[in-house]
Amino acid sequence: MGVTKRFIYTENINEIANIAKVFAHPARVSILKYISEQEGCICNDLVDEIGLSQATISQHLSVIGDAGLLKGRFEGKKKCYCLNLERFEEFQILLNSFFNKTTSNCC
Amino acid sequence: MGVTKRFIYTENINEIANIAKVFAHPARVSILKYISEQEGCICNDLVDEIGLSQATISQHLSVIGDAGLLKGRFEGKKKCYCLNLERFEEFQILLNSFFNKTTSNCC
DNA sequence: TCGTAATATTGCAATATTACGATAATAGAA
DNA sequence: TTCTATTATCGTAATATTGCAATATTACGA
Incomplete structure (x- = not known):
């Protein structure tokens, strides 16, 4: 146990969960906000800026990068x-x- | 360590992270998708529908509910x-x- | 009341995530 | 080459999350 059972979901659903995990x-x-505010x-x-160690920031950057959200050089x-x-x-x-198909009137 | 240092971030940023955690x-x-597709x-x-145990589904429902995304009765x-x-x-x-302020031309 | 169906909670084992110090790797400056 | 600045990686400790069996709770029907 303790492992997410990814194989029981569609690829689309896993993808959404994976990208949400970044946020x-x-x-x-914070990192994404800071990046978005710079020119x-x-x-x-x-x-x-954030107040975490360099190792931790680097780790978070790689998570964001692995999700494809960063360009770096x-x-x-x-x-x-x-x-x-x-x-x-x-x-x-x-x-x-x-959630386009969401019906609003219930309960 | 292993604890997210929430106190170093603004309330707004923590809020976004918390809601993203739901997804x-x-x-x-899957649960939210299923709910959204029903009338x-x-x-x-x-x-x-999903194939997890009743205990696990109930647990996930309470996470979604705690975030305020569900109405139940x-x-x-x-x-x-x-x-x-x-x-x-x-x-x-x-x-x-x-991300409204995002500048698109860089790198 | 008793039994049953539906959902919630508890307790636990397994795995994942977060954070950081130490160290490695890389590139420019001296 | 050697030193220094910058970023990445490794190893590890602490905490969080996931999943399920077992049990508790709640509400209805017999």
Whole structure:
């Protein structure tokens, strides 16, 4: 037990759960918010900005990155990130279309 | 360690993370999808529908309910649920407004 | 009242997540 | 080359989540 039984769900449902998981931690929401508020790319000033250790921030960044929500590249010693807008919009569409058939009058 | 340091984030950010957590498990996404596809309220046929034990489904339902996304009432022996649309729309608004300032051209 | 159906709760085992110190890897500066 | 700044990875401790069997609770029908 303790393992999510992914195989009993459709691929679409697992996908939604996986992307939601990215937003399911305040550190990752903070990171995404900070990125979205900058004009262009940001580097790892997130450590000072948020107040977690560098290792932890790096870990969260890789979770966000694995979900496809980041574009990153090295610029000298620094690595710069910005939001992968296409992927994010994909998530919005998935989520928003999810409840289109909702009937509002019941209970 | 292993504890999310909620106190270092704003209330707004914690709120987004908390609601996202509801969608961060495929069982809960399935439940919400099933509810949204029914005309009115549903009862606990979710156990057969999804294929988890009754205890597990009940647990997931309470997570969804605690987030304010469900309206439930007893109808005889059965408890019937439907989506709390106001609360769901609140989540959509929170999330969607979150990235309004996103600049798309970088990297 | 007693039995039964439906849902909730409890307790526990297994796994996942979070956080951080230590260390590694990489690239520019001295 | 050596030093330093920046980011990634590893190892580990603490906590959270998932899932289920067993049990409790609640409401109806006989």
